[in-house]
Amino acid sequence: MKLNDRIFGLGLLVIAIAYGTSAFHFPEPFAGSAMVGPGTFPKLLAALLGLCSLYLIFRPDADNPWPSARTGLELVTAVVVLLVYTVALVPLGFIISTTLAVGTLIWRMGAPPVRGFGVGLAAGLIVYFLFTALLNLPLPAGPLTMLEVY
């Protein structure tokens, strides 16, 4: 199958057209030369990407296999874990959120969960104290305010 490159090429073509058209609608700059406005370089890039995307559509390479549905789910889980890690970083603090995020990732990658969360906690504690106490870089403490180093 050669579908991947074709679909990707099609997507890029749409982007190239959208990117290129908006390059024609930039406001005139007050300063600077009329020779090369803000749109000149983007127009060149849109043309380059357009040509490349046409090549991908008409001369695609063979597809790389996609992961199975199960592995795909693991990948989505990993991305979700990273997003939740980001959201939880400030409210839960660095140590708790790191324990949860690193622990979940290790567990999902096939290690025993208890050991995974243990490693996560250890890593969180070490990095937290390394950063706050030794390097003077603040990391969110969350509910564990008694750990804050002033």
Place this chain on the structure above:
Amino acid sequence: METLNFLVQGFGVALEPYNLMFALAGAFLGTLIGALPGLGPANGVAIIIPLAFTLGLPPETALIMLTSVYAGAMYGGRISAILLNIPGDSPAMMTCLDGYPMARSGKAAEALAISAVASFIGSLLATIGLIILAPLLADFALTFGPAEYFALFALAFATLGGITGKNPVKTLTAAAIGLMVATVGVDATGVQRYTFGMLELYEGVDFIIAIVGLFAISELLFFIEDAALGTRKPIAMNRLKLSWRDLVAILPTSLRSGVLGFFAGVLPGAGASLGSFVSYTLEKRVVGRDGRFGEGDPRGLAAPEAGNNAASSGALVPMLTLGVPGSGTTAVLLALLISFNITPGPLMFSQHGDVVWGVIAALLIGNLLLLVLNIPLIGLFVKILSVPQAYLLPIVTMVAFVGIYSISNSASDLYFMIAFGVAGYFFRKLDIPLVPVILGLLLGPGMEQNLRHALELSDGSWWTLVGSPLAIGLWAFALIGVLAPYIVGPLLRRRMPSGPAD
């Protein structure tokens, strides 16, 4: 000897205890990262960059540390190649050919020692080459005008895939994507471009975030996909029995391969992969029938190791003198320079001489440190190999998170990083190389600026871009860079072992 003077000054910078300490830490960390199977030098340097930033290191110290990481990763890469038969990056593939058989026949310690010495000789030769060639090239580059620079950037993109690259159009696609992302933000004339009204995008996309996302986060996703592979058990170590004669026996090989590798590193489009490949092939020719290449011949191990370490130092020549990196890792080093407001190129040699020569001296010292560090600590590095990847990658990801977060303490940077990671995963699935994307992000502003200057000087005539013999020559090379993979590529690729691309 003006150069010698600068070099002495450089040693003065690199030997300051503070800098020396960071060089040592960098060399150690780099070897560790390089030894982790699957985690290449570009990844390693990418993860460490944000840390160098948040620590508030002065530019020369940060650069010295990262060059040491770079050199260390090259050293470390050979450990997993020899003991596990897993190359950490593509140049190390050739190391597997004779290194792994040698280790299997009970000579693991000798294989590691020989490769360390060969790496050292290769790097040493290449650093001397760098010292001689870089100032000459920097002087020559002073004659470049904006039109020539524009052509040079195009040349860099055209040759980045290397002549063994599979599909140059995909390299160009990747470059275009990177350049387009670089146009996001308020441009030099004060006009907002592609910001969609988002405040976070006014200053453009921070390439450090993009680099860490593309490399580190996409690596995590790839690991999850390959998780079924499990960990391989490294070959057990034996007591080192190495005589001077063994070392003398690989000396000619290392010298030949070092010189060859250096030139492969300097030339655009060749890089370390080709450096180690050409060195190995040539050595096989030279030694002829006496050799047992492929069955654990020490010379077959020394050649690619000297070749790839020389090439990686050689790759610093175009990066430092022209501001045009030829490999993923040098691109990441370029990112560091740009974020310190140091523009690489000929002027850097006069304006930031202490930085340049400090780095070159650090390269020499770093290699010596690595050679010394590698012999007593080899047992420790071997232990690292047996740590299951399920534990390593989540921790590496966490380090990337902390690094990016502590640059500006903002969650939006982390979202951008995750987005780049997911994009990087899809790019890799589609064989779209990541390095041109990053190079596009880095060189985009400079490329546009040079285009603007060139056209202003010529009153708007586009012919100025091909207005000098030098510019025409550069464009011609760029054209060759795009076309050569179609002509020479299939021939070369057939002879190279296939493996992971960096």
